Structure formats: structure tokens, C-alpha cells
Amino acid sequence: MLNLPTYNNTLEPYQLSGIALEPRAPRIPLTRTAFAAAHVVSDPRAERAPWQGSPAVDWENTLKFRHWLWDQGLGLAEAMDTAQRGMGVDWATAKELIQRTMKEAKAHPMKPRVACGAGTDQKPLSELTTEEAIIEAYREQMDAIEDAGGQIILMASRAFPAIKAGPETYARVYGKLLGEASSPVILHWLGDMFDPALKGYWGPADIPAASDAVLDIINANKAKVDGIKISLLDQAHEEAFRARLPEGVRLYTGDDFNYADLIAGDGSRHSHALLGAFAAITPAACQALEALAEGDMVTYHALFAPTVPLSREIFKAPTQYYKAGIAFLAWLNDAQSHFIMPAGFQSSREITHYAEVFRLADRAGILSKPVIASERMALLLKLHGLT
16 A cells, blocks of 8 residues: 555555556567657666766666567667657767667567667757758768668657748758668657647648648658658547558557557558557557457457556656656566666656556556555655655
8 A cells, every 4th residue: 555645735545456467479460560669768876967968878777678568569669759869868879779779679589670760969950050961960860770770760850940941941851861761761740749849840830731741741752651650649630641641651640648549540541659658558558459450449449548548647748758657667567677767857757747657557557567566656755755
């Protein structure tokens, strides 16, 4: 029994339900491509001046978590915003992360699919004021990813909004980069709720016009576009956008609120997944996707339904701090041995949030090692002066 804080500034006793999903590999091949976007763990013994420079990565725990995802049948979206790109993790660290992860993935018995984020964050915005400079920055990261054997995700770059780029600039830059890629890439549309610096991406200020702009890019480069990840937290927009995609181009949902319905689809079209939420709810996600592949929609929705309140809590505003909730659950599930993140990011959420995540994770069957989870929750409570 734990005394957990509430949003009413009270302490309430909480007893674990005793119901937990057992992490396991899927019984059959999945019918949806599913990437979980994973976080990075810092080494508390080696970290110095955590708000400055490159983090001291705890490689053992960081890679252990990736194996936890792969062992349950998920693919991996590596070195994305979930890995704190631009929020504690620089390109030098991300490059090493990609190289280490790809080596592990190639040796893993399930041969998981890994897609890696290519951006422009090795250069300050002051040096990214021309199309040529942006292309060169992207090119450096794309080359590193291909050299390591990963698929490219062309991450949204803060450089475009910073120079107030119009649709024509995006079209020229993306056209050049897609033409140079050796295999189809995944485009990336991250809403400003995840990163305020990306407001107005693709050029127009309004979403319908921005949708037209990126669809023009996709239609002009269909052979080089595997799909597009959209993280706008707008189910109606995603469904309408999905219906306009050319044949063979996937929609990878990044909607951490409405993933169940979007992945299930409307009978004619469906979304695949590239989600930070899947790194938080892995056992439920994998077993729900297994049920979908088996045609068991009752089990599919039963598994996903209790994860939605959990995901909404993890991704509550300010949404960009969601990474802390994912790392917290990885720690509770013993997929990592401690709860230290680059730049001390674990402090970006309050103890009441972590208590609510604990409750909701239990109700969703996500706490696969309840004894360890309770012990670690108790430690965090004590650290905050709550017993």
C-alpha cells in the first residue's frame, strides 16, 4: 500500500491491482508497422554539469531498453525527439547512439526494423540561413545513418521556421534530400505542442495549407517516400490527410491520444505507428497489435482502452516533457536500473504526475514487475518527502 499524492493536494492510499501483462514476443506476424520512439538514459556516476555540453550516456541501460522493445516485437525510431534531440542530447551523442543501436539491432534474433532521425542540430540556427546550409547539415546526418545501416527519418528542422521559409523552400530542400537518399525515407511532421519552434512547418501558417504543401512534396517524390509521421494530435486531420496519400505511401501516426482508432482504421485505410506512447505501453501495444493481426477486435480495443488515459497523462501540456513519463515507466518495469535522464530531464515533471502515471499504468496492466514498481515508486515518494 502506497500513499500517493493527488491533484487535489491530498495523499490517498493506493493498492496495486495485481493484474499485469507479461511482456512477450508476438505469436504471429503483425499487420501494422510499429515503431516505438525510445529515450536515452544518463550515467549518474559519470555525468558532470548536466545542463551543459554532451550528456554522459548510460549505454548499458539505454540499449537494455531497446532490447526490451525489440523482444516484444516492436521496431525502433531512434534518435528522435523522444531521445531529447535539442533538449539535452546533441548530434555527437545521437550519432553514437545510432551506431551502437544499429550494431545491437543487427545482432538481435528478431532483426528489428530501425529508423533513425536525421536533422540539422549539429549546426546553430545562425549558420542555417540558406537552403544550401540546411541541405548540407541534413546530408551529414543522412550519410551517418545510412553508413550505420539504418532507415532515414527526415526530422522536422527548426531551421525552416527560423528563416520563415515558404513552401517553395521546403519543396526544393526536401526534393534534393529525397533524391540523394539511397532508399525510401520517412518524413516527419511534428506539431508545435511538441516543439514550439516548429510552428508553421511546411510554410503556411494554417494546417490545411501546410497539408497541401507537404502532399505536393510527397507526390513529386513518391518513389523515395516510405511514409510520413504526423504528430498533430488531431484524429480528423490525420484521417483526411491519410485519404489523400498516394498509393504505397504510409501514414505513421504520431497521435499519442487517438492511436487505437487510427491504427485500426476505417475499413479502407489505416495508420501504422511511430509513437513515443508505444515506448510507455509496450506490452499492451504489442499484444493489441497481435490481436489485430488475429482479427480479434474485442481484445484489441480492450487492451488499448485503458492505455489512453495513461498516454494522455504522459503527454499532457507542456507536451514536450512527455519523455520523462516514458523513462519513468521504463524504470518501474526494470527495463533500466535508475531514473536519470540527460539534462536532468526527470525533473521536468512533478511528483503528482508520476503518482498519476503509476496509478494509470497499473490499471492498464503495464506494470509488469509490480513488486519492483512499488519499491521504486516508494523511493521516489520518499525523495520528495512523502511517505
